[in-house]
Amino acid sequence: MQGKGPGQEALETPRAAGLAGVVFALLLAAAIVLIRLGIPEGADAVTAQGFTDSGRRSAVQTALALVPFAGIFFLWFVGAVRAHVGAVEDKFLATVLLGSGLVFTATMFGAAAAAGAVLAVAHPSGSTPGLSAWDFGRHFAYTLMTGYAMRMAAVFVCSMSVIGHRLGVLPRWLTMLGFLTALTLLFVSSNVPWAELVFPAWSLVLSVHILVVNGRGRSRAAASA
Template identity: 45%
Template sequence: MVNRRDVAQSRRLRPPAAAAAAGILFAVLFASSLVLLRSAIPEDPFAQTIWVPQGRTRITVALVLAPVACIAFLWFIGVVRDHLGDLEDRFFSTVFLSSGLLFLAMTFVSMAIAGAILTVTEQSVAGASVFVYFGRALMLQISNVWALRMAAVFMISLATIWLRTGLMPRWMVTITYLLAAVLLLVISRSLWTTLVFPTWVCVVSIVILTPGRRKRTDDDVPV
């Protein structure tokens, strides 16, 4: 007689092997999008709006890359949850998942504002310069302040899960806490600050892809 439980286990969906590289793909695309976008935006918040038509190509390419990067980040979240397996803690996983989704939502809003700036300048709307100044400031506030804080919460919750389960090496947990503290406490419009998160995601993906990083069961959890 066929055991239904064995059949159900054999039919369980498994993530494709390529999914494990989603974090690397996110890091490359998201970092490229940030670099292109920020290279087109002047440091002076009240610089002449001529920078918009001058950087139109770079901004457009950044807006094409960003959604693909965000989709890859969703896959990365799925890979991390699969890596946790049965050891996933409901409390910390809820914070981890919610902060990740909020980070994505704020990224989409920030990119949408960049797209709106392009549209307004294309149409030569009266008073467009005021909108460009406001849109630029709002975009940087969302991406460099609020989105990065959600990224920090994402990192802290995940590092805590790793610490309790032992799924990641201690050096990775320590680095994650330190980088999260930087993103949580430092308010900066620097491009380098925004690149901290995609770089961290890339490193996490590489560690997960490293041979020998297997899932653990409840019996493996350190007491």
């Protein structure tokens, strides 16, 4: 069986990153929306009575089922991106990119576990969880998600934007979008509900850009051949 040349590898790695990024973005966005709907903040979360609603419980259960797969595709996305730029980029940025991605995944899983704990305290099904347990689990889940996971996501977005800018593989508008996304995740997401959706939105835009550029590269390579 004939081996693959360097040109083929350069084309296939970004394509894998783009596909993994698209799936991750869709799964994470769906999980965030379901968690927000199932475990609300603000006035809707003063008491735990609303959590006995079967719709909210189903929303949280679905979100918890999606989070592990979102983490898997995110790690695939990070690995594919590093495989493409790791040999060129300096070790500092490559380490920051990998480290922030791993910490984001860990804190995202922790937030999902905390949301699962909120779900578990309402047992048997249909009972109302105690107010102290409800408040603790709800605040713990949102603190992990908006206070820690999204700030690690901001570091990931910023380092990815810097790497893309230095290598010249990201257009100027996408680099600026990355920096704006990082600032939003750092300073806004913990105070403004739903602001964390900017991370899957940025991931989707980046992944679609990778796929489009990869498709153009494959077309040019086929034409030259």
